[in-house]
Amino acid sequence: MTNVAATLLAGVVFGLALAAPPGPMNAIIAEESVVHGWLSGFKAGLGAMTADALFFVLAALGVVAFVEEFPTLRAAMVGVGGVLMLYFAYGAAQDVRSSFRPADAVGDADAVGASDGGADRIAGTGFTKAFVLALTNPYQILFWLTIGVGLLDPGTLDVLAETPYVGARLTGLLVVETGSPALVVGFFGGILVWVTGFPAALVGAERRVNSLAPVVAGVSALVLAGFGALFLSQSVGAFFG
Numbered sequence: 001m002t003n004v005a006a007t008l009l010a011g012v013v014f015g016l017a018l019a020a021p022p023g024p025m026n027a028i029i030a031e032e033s034v035v036h037g038w039l040s041g042f043k044a045g046l047g048a049m050t051a052d053a054l055f056f057v058l059a060a061l062g063v064v065a066f067v068e069e070f071p072t073l074r075a076a077m078v079g080v081g082g083v084l085m086l087y088f089a090y091g092a093a094q095d096v097r098s099s100f101r102p103a104d105a106v107g108d109a110d111a112v113g114a115s116d117g118g119a120d121r122i123a124g125t126g127f128t129k130a131f132v133l134a135l136t137n138p139y140q141i142l143f144w145l146t147i148g149v150g151l152l153d154p155g156t157l158d159v160l161a162e163t164p165y166v167g168a169r170l171t172g173l174l175v176v177e178t179g180s181p182a183l184v185v186g187f188f189g190g191i192l193v194w195v196t197g198f199p200a201a202l203v204g205a206e207r208r209v210n211s212l213a214p215v216v217a218g219v220s221a222l223v224l225a226g227f228g229a230l231f232l233s234q235s236v237g238a239f240f241g
Contacts, residue, residue: 010176011186012193014159019194021164024085024137024227025130026198031092031220032126033199034206034213040126041202045195047130052191054135055144056184060152071238074141079235081136085228088129092221138231139164151187154179 020026025048033041134140147162157178160170176183206212 004180004182007176007180007182008186008189010159010174011183011188012190013174013186014157014162014176014183015187015190015192016194017160017163017190018143019191020198021166022223023139023164024133024224027092027220027223027227028088028126028130028133029195029198030202030216032129033202034216036126038199038203041199042195044126044130045191045199047127047132048134049188049191049195050127051131051134051137052140052144053188055140056148056151059144059149074138075235075238077136077141078138078231078238081133081138082228082231082233082235084133084136085224085231088133089221089224089228092217092224138234151178151184152181157183 025045029041029044029048032044147157150157155178156175158171159174159176161167161172163170202212202216206216
């Protein structure tokens with residue numbers, strides 16, 4: 001039981017370590033949270049998490065590895081992801097202006113449009129945006145082609161070494177055995193903790209700082225535009241390089 005609990009906790013840490021660093025998914029979650037409220041940010045996080053769950057199933061079935069055998073298909077997916085990120089970056093830029101709200105409206109965006117069902121429409125948009133974007137995100141595809149596909153295979157995993165940006169500095173701090181369902185459950189549990197807490201923290205901060213919404217929307221637009229341009233250049237390079 002102790003080993004199962006330790007593996008479960010390691011999975012939670014692993015999920016948090018992968019979900020927390022800045023990137024296109026968190027840019028979508030952040031924008032949805034401060035502009036439309038916690039529910040929309042949470043649903044955006046669920047969209048990204050649902051894509052991860054789908055990738056996990058496809059990886060277990062060997063379908064994800066199939067993509068790696070066709071570089072042209074992968075390059076096309078990266079290109080589509082780049083175009084989507086630029087499109088969503090434009091939407092985030094538009095939200096910079098619309099997110100300037102009266103002080104008493106800050107943090108109450110979940111109630112906007114309640115009379116005509118607008119809140120449900122807005123919240124659903126976050127899920128769709130994140131889900132579609134995650135399906136073409138080369139970082140997530142690469143993860144499931146490499147690390148993710150081995151979560152259920154017996155072996156070892158250096159959990160913190162896979163943390164984006166700072167993994168090299170954390171090598172060897174948390175090494176766990178793979179092949180346990182508890183690791184997978186903990187992994188998705190860690191992601192769920194992040195997609196619940198991150199939007200809540202942003203909405204809570206916005207209630208105290210009225211100018212936070214346009215700032216977050218602007219930063220989200222820049223992040224999405226940067227990743228979009230990067231992915232498009234990678235796609236073009238794969239086709240014509």
